[in-house]
Amino acid sequence: MTIRIPLSAPDITDAEIDAVTAVLRTSRLSLGPELEAFERAVAAYHSIPDAVAVSSGTAGLHLALLALGVGEGQEVIVPSFAFVAVANAVLQVRATPVFVDIDPVTLNLDPALVEEAITPRARAILVVHTFGVPAEMDRLQEIARRHNLVLIEDACEAIGAEYDSRKAGSFGDLAVLGFYPNKQITTGEGGCVLVRNGELADRLRSLRNQGRLSKRKDAAQEMERDPAARWFEHEEIGYNYRLSELAAALGRVQLDRVDEILAMRRAAAERYQSLLETISDLELPPIALPRRSVSWFVYVVRLTARGPGSPIDSGFRDRVQVQLARRGVATGRYFAPIHQQPAWYGRPSSVAAKVPITETIAQRTLALPFFNRITLAQQEEVVATLSLTMQECKR
Ligand SMILES: Cc1ncc(COP(=O)(O)O)c(C=O)c1O
Incomplete structure (x- = not known):
């Protein structure tokens, strides 16, 4: 059985190849200028103050839930009509997913059913912009506000989608993008968390880098200790969810396009x-x-x-x-x-x-x-x- 027409295909031009090759000619393959530039570009594209790039959309969902303090004994409203990582991430922080049904046209969470599913244990709504169709964000924002819930957008499938002329990913407390090769733009593997709040951004940067202090916070502490020694200091339990310089360089060109x-x-x-x-x-x-x-x-x-x-x-x-x-x-x-x-x-x-x-x-x-x-x-x-x-x- 030979497939002649594939389901999806990345679109890599000479510009992407040149950008990745240029990184390979440097000695900086992780946590360097490409990552910072990619994050600035993603944030600017969404008119959001900051963006923290990570190794996958799944990693982004995990960190978003962790950074917002979602955990054991709490419920997170999610669609079941979604990629499995959406609910897996909720389990990863020991919270409980509550599956809610979708609108048959947009295939996104139905706000009326979301409201019905809210219990005293509810802590968050994790809304997915399914297949790149924006969810009904004004009603979901209003419901989240009224019930004191955090709102996380899973925009892994929806970069560039708009609701009321605002980009998907710019509505929630945090939002997650995904750059797997079947996505609109790719970094090979990768993702990004969109964030407005400086403290949360520091926390996300720390969590993605084994609990080390973020560069900004580190600088703010004006520590006299040797920077190399600080690489071995871990403020909290973190993960290796970093995005490489190669991936970030690829992402920058893809985002330009x-x-x-x-x-x-x-x-x-x-x-x-x-x-x-x-x-x-x-x-x-x-x-x-x-x-x-x-x-x-x-x-x-x-x-x-x-x-x-x-x-x-x-x-x-x-x-x-x-x-x-x-x-x-x-x-x-x-x-x-x-x-x-x-x-x-x-x-x-x-x-x-x-x-x-x-x-x-x-x-x-x-x-x-x-x-x-x-x-x-x-x-x-x-x-x-x-x-x-x-x-x-x-x-
Ligand atoms: C809605 C949604 N959430 C999360 C993910 C997970 O992203 P990744 O594969 O980059 O971990 C994907 C896609 O892969 C997705 O479609």
């Missing part, structure tokens, strides 16, 4: 939209939503019917996926609900989950090949193959 990248992705989504219009039994992703500008992460269709009027099951979607792969077209099952993952099965959070919309939609979703430089010819081939395969699988 982000507008061009988002425009290419939007154009590809619009092409799919018109090519797929004629296929029945498909629901297409929302392309224009009030108050929102989508940052296209993936292009996910929903298979709506098996035959005239009959409901669909996940078996149909899975058969379509296997047949497409046999014909060289890669697709993805975004997302299998977290509470139904083998690792989560039987856990109290999963047993308590009442998320019928998530469960119904997740059986039908199919992500089509989608990347910056996908060509019209490739998209036509995907659509023709999908149409043929769906007809065959219905029989």
Whole structure:
């Protein structure tokens, strides 16, 4: 089975290669000028005072929860229709995820259901901007404020998305970006926490670097001790979640190109939209939503019917996926609900989950090949193959 059209593909130009090569010619491969410049650029792009780059989106979620003091005995409201790291990070700080259902159009947390799920143990709302569609941030902010909860945005899939002309990631107490190679921009592996508050930024920088004092705090203490000795001083239990200079250099160039990248992705989504219009039994992703500008992460269709009027099951979607792969077209099952993952099965959070919309939609979703430089010819081939395969699988 040879895949001819991949699900995703990074877009690396000579500029990225030159930037990474330039770092390799220096002796500074970690905690250097590239990291600082990348962080400044990410913060400026989001009109936020600071950004702390980390080794992955997952690391960013973990540190965001830790830095905000979320821990044992507390509940964090999360979607189940999301990448598994969202709930895993909550477990990592010994808190309890509470799975809440989604809005069937935006596929993001439904604010009314969030409010219903708040108990006296609730401490945080972790909202994901699913597939780059911004969540309903004004209502979520208002709910968080009224119930005295912290609001964390998972914008790993949504760099550049906007709600009321403000960037996703600029609403929460903290927000997390992800730069895995399937994302709109990549650092290979990497992530970033967006932060407004200087104390929190210092804490995040310390936690990502084994609990060492952040450079700013270190300088502020005007310590007379040898800087090399201080490398072995750890103020608290931390982690190695650093982002290398190579990754930061790659990220800087990708971020410079982000507008061009988002425009290419939007154009590809619009092409799919018109090519797929004629296929029945498909629901297409929302392309224009009030108050929102989508940052296209993936292009996910929903298979709506098996035959005239009959409901669909996940078996149909899975058969379509296997047949497409046999014909060289890669697709993805975004997302299998977290509470139904083998690792989560039987856990109290999963047993308590009442998320019928998530469960119904997740059986039908199919992500089509989608990347910056996908060509019209490739998209036509995907659509023709999908149409043929769906007809065959219905029989
Ligand atoms: C919504 C969401 N959160 C978190 C992550 C985790 O990011 P990473 O893979 O960089 O750890 C991802 C993607 O990978 C994601 O899509």
